[in-house]
Amino acid sequence: MSLTKLSMAELAVLLRSRQISAVETAAEYFDKIEKEDGKIGAYLTVTKEIALRQAEAIDQKRAAGEELPPFAGVPAAVKDNICVAGVRMTCASKILENFVAPYDAAAVERLRQNGIILLGKTNLDEFAMGSTTENSAFQITRNPRAVEYVPGGSSGGSAAAVAAETAVFALGSDTGGSVRLPASHCGVVGLKPTYGAVSRWGLTAFASSLDQVGILARTVEDTGAVLQMIVGPDSRDATSCEQARGLFVADIPPQKKWKIALPQELLGAQISDNVREAVARAAHVLESYGAQVEWIRMPSLRYALSTYYIISSAEASSNLARFDGVRYGRRAQGYTDMNSLYEKSRSEGFGREVKRRLLLGAFVLSAGYQERYYRNALRVRERIRTEWQEVFTKYDAVLSPVSPDTAAKIGARDPDPVKQYKGDLCTVPVNLAGLPAVSVPFGKGENEMPVGVQIVGNVFSEQSLLQIAALLEREALI
Numbered sequence: 001m002s003l004t005k006l007s008m009a010e011l012a013v014l015l016r017s018r019q020i021s022a023v024e025t026a027a028e029y030f031d032k033i034e035k036e037d038g039k040i041g042a043y044l045t046v047t048k049e050i051a052l053r054q055a056e057a058i059d060q061k062r063a064a065g066e067e068l069p070p071f072a073g074v075p076a077a078v079k080d081n082i083c084v085a086g087v088r089m090t091c092a093s094k095i096l097e098n099f100v101a102p103y104d105a106a107a108v109e110r111l112r113q114n115g116i117i118l119l120g121k122t123n124l125d126e127f128a129m130g131s132t133t134e135n136s137a138f139q140i141t142r143n144p145r146a147v148e149y150v151p152g153g154s155s156g157g158s159a160a161a162v163a164a165e166t167a168v169f170a171l172g173s174d175t176g177g178s179v180r181l182p183a184s185h186c187g188v189v190g191l192k193p194t195y196g197a198v199s200r201w202g203l204t205a206f207a208s209s210l211d212q213v214g215i216l217a218r219t220v221e222d223t224g225a226v227l228q229m230i231v232g233p234d235s236r237d238a239t240s241c242e243q244a245r246g247l248f249v250a251d252i253p254p255q256k257k258w259k260i261a262l263p264q265e266l267l268g269a270q271i272s273d274n275v276r277e278a279v280a281r282a283a284h285v286l287e288s289y290g291a292q293v294e295w296i297r298m299p300s301l302r303y304a305l306s307t308y309y310i311i312s313s314a315e316a317s318s319n320l321a322r323f324d325g326v327r328y329g330r331r332a333q334g335y336t337d338m339n340s341l342y343e344k345s346r347s348e349g350f351g352r353e354v355k356r357r358l359l360l361g362a363f364v365l366s367a368g369y370q371e372r373y374y375r376n377a378l379r380v381r382e383r384i385r386t387e388w389q390e391v392f393t394k395y396d397a398v399l400s401p402v403s404p405d406t407a408a409k410i411g412a413r414d415p416d417p418v419k420q421y422k423g424d425l426c427t428v429p430v431n432l433a434g435l436p437a438v439s440v441p442f443g444k445g446e447n448e449m450p451v452g453v454q455i456v457g458n459v460f461s462e463q464s465l466l467q468i469a470a471l472l473e474r475e476a477l478i
């Protein structure tokens with residue numbers, strides 16, 4: 001059987017017992033990338049030389065009898081808005097086309113310490129803004145389950161690589177659903193950890209109060225093991241915290257009496273029938289394991305989308321101010337003075353969607369409108385957070401769709417951006433409250449495309465989320 005079919009846990013057994021080497025494993029992955037990524041377009045950069053050197057070093061240590069971390073030699077991919085030292089990091093933007101990251105992101109550093117081999121950098125919507133990966137300045141990525149469909153976004157390259165078996169797992173980033181949505185569309189597991197659980201050092205900031213590094217993997221078990229590697233405090237990210245340490249095992253506790261809530265606001269008319277059916281089936285499975293499932297109301301979620309788009313755009317306009325043609329990336333030719341240098345570099349360097357968000361962000365922060373939009377959005381965000389907290393005084397977790405629909409066809413999205421933003425209905429409320437959530441594949445929907453269901457928990461409840469997810473994963477297969 002081909003090595004690329006194996007989960008991380010299965011592969012690690014073969015590596016540890018030296019039935020296969022890290023070099024062999026990496027080589028098989030690169031072969032597959034060369035053969036198949038041309039039609040998927042998951043990767044923007046492939047780091048073959050670096051990876052093979054890393055793999056050789058691991059094999060030598062193993063041969064010398066050195067004690068290695070349990071997953072040493074497993075190959076993975078990293079979204080191209082996360083720094084890997086010495087490797088180009090584009091954020092899928094022309095403005096960073098030739099930017100080489102000077103250091104490793106904290107999460108990448110931890111993967112290296114765990115002996116994970118880095119295969120390359122994956123495609124995304126420019127600066128992680130979007131839900132289809134069609135906003136990349138360089139290429140589109142196709143859904144490996146059916147190539148005429150989008151993989152979802154913005155971590156579409158990472159999800160596609162995992163689904164196409166051209167990476168064992170991948171890192172992504174989730175500001176408003178960018179790990180969970182592509183996971184759902186591609187039929188893989190996607191975890192957005194609690195805000196602060198994983199250091200954001202070296203993740204290119206989109207909206208700092210919402211961004212979190214996340215994981216895309218083939219199984220819930222693998223997801224927990226990767227979380228274990230990258231979780232924990234880091235002095236370079238003041239929002240990272242100690243509480244997140246723990247052991248994340250996806251074992252299924254016998255007959256735990258979970259209390260699960262289904263918010264009506266996330267299961268209304270906007271949700272397509274086949275997605276609603278998947279959630280209902282998931283609820284039945286949980287009930288059959290002794291869970292108590294109840295409908296609830298979360299009225300403030302009506303405002304989550306507008307709140308998210310105001311806050312995330314405001315933060316983006318501030319975070320992306322640094323890309324000015326002077327300090328980073330691309331500088332336009334033919335400028336006449338400082339202002340024209342900024343203007344030309346940014347006009348040429350950023351794509352349409354990024355510009356739209358920067359304008360919106362500058363507008364909601366402007367002197368005349370700040371109170372009306374930005375400040376009000378902050379107040380509503382507090383309401384949303386409080387409402388979630390009330391839910392978690394009574395329930396262990398919330399079950400919902402990830403996306404209102406299964407993947408759309410490439411090129412078929414609505415030209416009206418607001419209609420596109422509506423697809424983020426179920427994912428953004430989670431980021432606004434800094435909560436953890438997991439997207440688990442749960443069968444097929446329209447056109448035989450995968451459907452994921454979302455489980456949301458209170459802060460630092462990743463362990464319970466993974467257990468519930470493991471249960472659904474087991475039943476989804478039957």
Ligand code: GLN
Nearest residue numbers: 128129130175176177178
């Ligand atoms: N689709 C959302 C947006 O475009 C989510 C992005 C993200 O999570 N990075 O803002």
